[in-house]
Amino acid sequence: MEPIILASGSLRRQEYFRLLNLPFSIMPAPIVEDYEGVSEPRKIAESIAIRKINKILDLLTGRTPPWICAADTIVVVDGEIFGKPSDREDARRMLLKIQGRSHEVITAVALFNSKSRDNTIDCRSVVSFVSFAGFSEQELEWYLNTGEWQGVAGAYKIQGLASCYISQIKGSYSSIVGLPIHEFYVMLKENGYPYDESL
Numbered sequence: 001m002e003p004i005i006l007a008s009g010s011l012r013r014q015e016y017f018r019l020l021n022l023p024f025s026i027m028p029a030p031i032v033e034d035y036e037g038v039s040e041p042r043k044i045a046e047s048i049a050i051r052k053i054n055k056i057l058d059l060l061t062g063r064t065p066p067w068i069c070a071a072d073t074i075v076v077v078d079g080e081i082f083g084k085p086s087d088r089e090d091a092r093r094m095l096l097k098i099q100g101r102s103h104e105v106i107t108a109v110a111l112f113n114s115k116s117r118d119n120t121i122d123c124r125s126v127v128s129f130v131s132f133a134g135f136s137e138q139e140l141e142w143y144l145n146t147g148e149w150q151g152v153a154g155a156y157k158i159q160g161l162a163s164c165y166i167s168q169i170k171g172s173y174s175s176i177v178g179l180p181i182h183e184f185y186v187m188l189k190e191n192g193y194p195y196d197e198s199l
Contacts (some may be wrong), residue, residue: 001021003024004022005068007052007068008069009028014026016177031055035135041081042106044074044081045073045108046108046123049109050121052110053110053112066114066183067113068111069109071110073108074106075103075105076106077098078097080097081096082097082154083141085149085151088149090155091149094149098155100132101132103127103130104128104129105123105153105176106127107128109125109184109187111123122190125151128176130168132165143165158177
């Protein structure tokens, strides 16, 4: 099968690629994950995922790989976008807003196929919902001390210790983790990736 460049340093996304038995190389896209000029949350996640692919294409000027995949996950609470916390206090702020309620988790996945007729980027997003139980100040400090909040949208990992506080999810678990596997599989098939060769 043709290798795919994964434009992400996320260990979770890498694990999913291995689960899917996809040959891939890792090339994180060095972009600033801002969203000026975009207000609709799904469009924000999609625009960042697309920008990651375009950055890789810029970095590989003169040699176009057959496939590139990028993704972006954001958390939305009362219309406010929670990306990766800047520091411990920012993580504290996010977790205090998240506790005792539900919030949206949006993951966009973008796929570039150099063999497509118009070199367009296919991008789709999935919205899921996560409900957090309330927690005490002591529990909050314990979680912050684990450092698990670092480098993840919304300051928590659903597949980690934060699962102690998650009472319910609605939608795609893999999307909340960082890659909507079903949608990604459909994208591969619809874009002509020879995925069946891996089965």
